Amino acid sequence: MTRAVYLFLIVLCPLICFGQENKPMYDISYFGRNLTHAGISLGVNYRFHKTNKIDTLHLKLHSRFLSKNKFTLYYHKNNHLGLLFSSEMAYQLVFKKGIYLELVVGLGYLRTFYDTKVFEVDNKGQVKHIPLAGANYFAPNYALGFGKYYWNRKSKITSWYLNLGAYYMYPFNTKFLINPYIQSGLTLNLKR
Amino acid sequence: MKKAIIGFALLFCMQSCNQDRFMLRSNGSDMPLYVKGNVNSGVFILFLHGGPGASAFYDEFGGFFSDIESKYAVVYWEQRGSGISQGNAPKNSINIPQYHQDIDKVFALLNHLYHQPKIFLMGHSWGGGLGVSYLTYASDKNFNNIKGWVEIDGLHNVPLSFSKSSQFVINYARQQIQQNPNSDWQSVLDFYASKTTNDLLHYPHTDQHAKYVQKCGGYWYSKTYNYANLNNIFFSCSTGFDFLSNNHYIHQQSLESFLQPYINLAKIKIPSLILWGRHDGAIPVELSDDAFIHIGTPTSDKSIFIFENSAHSPYIEEKTLFNQKVVEFVNKYK
Numbered sequence: 001m002t003r004a005v006y007l008f009l010i011v012l013c014p015l016i017c018f019g020q021e022n023k024p025m026y027d028i029s030y031f032g033r034n035l036t037h038a039g040i041s042l043g044v045n046y047r048f049h050k051t052n053k054i055d056t057l058h059l060k061l062h063s064r065f066l067s068k069n070k071f072t073l074y075y076h077k078n079n080h081l082g083l084l085f086s087s088e089m090a091y092q093l094v095f096k097k098g099i100y101l102e103l104v105v106g107l108g109y110l111r112t113f114y115d116t117k118v119f120e121v122d123n124k125g126q127v128k129h130i131p132l133a134g135a136n137y138f139a140p141n142y143a144l145g146f147g148k149y150y151w152n153r154k155s156k157i158t159s160w161y162l163n164l165g166a167y168y169m170y171p172f173n174t175k176f177l178i179n180p181y182i183q184s185g186l187t188l189n190l191k192r
Numbered sequence: 193m194k195k196a197i198i199g200f201a202l203l204f205c206m207q208s209c210n211q212d213r214f215m216l217r218s219n220g221s222d223m224p225l226y227v228k229g230n231v232n233s234g235v236f237i238l239f240l241h242g243g244p245g246a247s248a249f250y251d252e253f254g255g256f257f258s259d260i261e262s263k264y265a266v267v268y269w270e271q272r273g274s275g276i277s278q279g280n281a282p283k284n285s286i287n288i289p290q291y292h293q294d295i296d297k298v299f300a301l302l303n304h305l306y307h308q309p310k311i312f313l314m315g316h317s318w319g320g321g322l323g324v325s326y327l328t329y330a331s332d333k334n335f336n337n338i339k340g341w342v343e344i345d346g347l348h349n350v351p352l353s354f355s356k357s358s359q360f361v362i363n364y365a366r367q368q369i370q371q372n373p374n375s376d377w378q379s380v381l382d383f384y385a386s387k388t389t390n391d392l393l394h395y396p397h398t399d400q401h402a403k404y405v406q407k408c409g410g411y412w413y414s415k416t417y418n419y420a421n422l423n424n425i426f427f428s429c430s431t432g433f434d435f436l437s438n439n440h441y442i443h444q445q446s447l448e449s450f451l452q453p454y455i456n457l458a459k460i461k462i463p464s465l466i467l468w469g470r471h472d473g474a475i476p477v478e479l480s481d482d483a484f485i486h487i488g489t490p491t492s493d494k495s496i497f498i499f500e501n502s503a504h505s506p507y508i509e510e511k512t513l514f515n516q517k518v519v520e521f522v523n524k525y526k
Contacts, residue, residue: 022392034431038486078429079215113391114278117214118222119304130217134277173221173273174283179438 025158027180029185032073039074041183045090066090066106080112084139084167098149102161103142110139110169141167143183159187201296216301218294221272222279224429225298227250227306228251229261231370235526236302236309237342238295239517240319245442247435252439253428258506259515262437264522265309265442271299273442277431286442288454291322299337310526312340314518317475317504317507320416322344325454325482331461335440342518345475345504348443350452354389356406356476362462364408364473365409381406410473413503414510455488463525464494467517469502469509 027043040107049065087105111134118133143165150158162184170176226249227236237260241248248268251257257266272294273281278520302309317325320343327341347353362384365377383400392401405411425432464487468480477498482494497517499506507514 019367026226034426034433036426037431076429076431080278112278114215114222116215116224118217119301120217121300125296125300127301133215133217133222135222171280172434173277173281174286174435175437179431180433180435 017089019115023189023191024083026036028188029161029183029186031074032182033074033076033179035180036041037074037076037079041070041071041072041172042187043070044189045069061093064092064094066092074152075110075117080114083111083113085088085109086139086141086167088141094149098148098151098159100147100149100159102145102147102163103108104163104165105144106141108139108141108166108167110137112137113133121181123180137169137172139167139169141165141181145182145183154192156188156192157186158189158192161185204297214301214305216269216294216297217436218272218297219261219281219285219290220279221277221281221285221294222296222442223272223277224249224270224275225301226268227265227302229253229257229265230263231265231306233264234306234309235264235312235339235522236238236267236306237264237312237314237522238269238302240269240295240313240323241271241275242317242319243271243273243274243442244318246318247430249428249430250274250424250435251507253424254402254417254419254508256511257515257518259512260518261524263519266300267298270368276434278434292326292454295326303337304424308337308360310339312342312525314342314344314521316344316507318347320344321350321451321455322459324348324457325451327462328454328456329461331459338462340465341460341476342465342521343483344467344468344507345469345472346479347451347475348455348457348481349479350393351389351480352482353403353475354392355479357410357474358384358387358389358392358401358411360473360476361401361404361408376469380407392395393415405473406520408473409471409503411504411505412472412509413422413469415508417505417508457483458488460487461489462493463521464489465517465521466494467506467514468498469498469504469506470497470498471503493525502518 023047027045029041031039031041036085045066045068047064047066062113068088068090070086076081086106086108087097090102090104092100092102094100113132115135118130120128120130143163145161145163147159148159164182166178168176168178214225215457216223216225217381241251248270252268260266270277270447273286313323323341323343334469362381365380368377387397391397420432424430430497465482467482470477480496499510502509
């Protein structure tokens with residue numbers, strides 16, 4: 001527990017405090033552990049760096065860096081309910097017409113609550129129920145994805161995206177556990 | 193949004209109310225148990241899965257004990273660091289005394305939740321070895337509520353098992369070379385010529401030996417079951433990765449090498465049923481006689497049955513007959 005929280009906090013603080021040069025964007029998405037175990041993710045994104053157009057390949061593209069801070073709640077039936085707090089760095093390569101490719105690397109803290117009753121038996125054979133039992137994990141993640149920006153729309157929706165990635169649960173039974181995930185959602189500019 | 197949160201909460205509560213699915217927390221490991229079948233019978237069969245590091249839940253997904261479940265309750269228990277067990281089991285907790293303590297706690301929990309049921313132990317492969325080691329240990333504690341023991345292709349004699357299994361592969365390789373002298377089976381013979389039985393108990397040789405047994409058809413005879421099917425991976429309580437992650441680590445511990453000192457078949461006095469697949473290449477059928485002869489139960493209360501169309505997992509390959517044999521045994525000794 002302590003290890004997981006410390007590791008998370010050490011990296012989270014600098015990311016949150018990163019010099020943000022832009023208005024926050026909000027993020028709402030479907031999150032699927034192993035694709036099918038559904039959840040919802042809410043986040044706030046800041047763009048903190050944007051390059052000028054890169055014309056060497058005549059693709060009229062530019063790149064941008066974003067920091068993303070997310071809270072994800074997902075449910076894996078008969079396994080656990082997961083609360084995942086993550087802080088991510090995203091690098092986006094944006095093509096003309098707003099289509100972009102994205103690489104995401106993040107660190108997080110995962111708290112699980114088992115989807116069942118948990119009991120402990122002491123040395124005398126006495127049984128004790130443990131309420132809200134679960135486990136704490138350090139949860140780094142990475143993902144690759146693509147999306148599209150809507151530059152000229154007046155709608156609050158500024159982009160949609162689809163990412164495929166994996167998050168880790170560490171320590172998990174003396175090792176770690178890798179969990180593939182899918183995340184697909186919308187980015188919103190609420191002040192538009 | 194509000195509806196989504198309420199929906200999640202309701203779903204969570206509904207699942208939490210399922211009395212027959214629960215977990216045991218013991219020395220860092222959170223081990224799931226699933227009690228399925230006729231709980232009202234008051235007779236529970238605790239299944240010790242194989243591996244080491246495999247999963248009881250994957251066998252439950254397959255419904256291999258459904259006929260037993262229609263009469264009695266079957267308890268599927270994920271051993272520490274195995275299957276879909278969670279938590280953070282320390283490395284030094286992967287040892288036989290800890291396994292025994294875990295089984296003690298499983299019994300205590302079943303007694304608490306189901307009011308002293310009659311319990312039978314049933315172990316497959318590694319679970320067969322773990323079962324006899326537990327019964328050896330439990331014989332000193334004079335446990336009265338274990339009504340019987342069912343061993344399925346069990347690892348109760350590690351050196352003999354690996355010796356016979358090696359011979360199984362060598363015989364198969366020689367047959368293949370006779371049929372086709374240019375085949376690559378000579379390399380298999382070379383492997384066994386350079387290894388002692390003791391070498392095979394350690395990595396990476398254990399892995400290599402298992403691959404050769406697989407190549408010789410030593411695990412499956414009349415049909416196979418693919419545990420990594422879409423339902424198990426995407427729509428079950430597992431993700432597949434948890435099973436793989438746990439399995440790899442536990443198997444690496446090569447528990448076989450330190451299981452043997454805890455086994456004394458002569459100490460087992462309870463009714464026993466020995467079930468084996470005729471074509472098992474992993475723990476060959478000769479081991480069934482070894483178990484039958486050395487288990488300390490009076491001859492009138494122990495029996496043996498060989499499944500002619502099965503290899504290592506007769507409960508999968510000849511499910512109906514297997515279920516029938518177990519139900520008959522439990523009927524007699526419950």
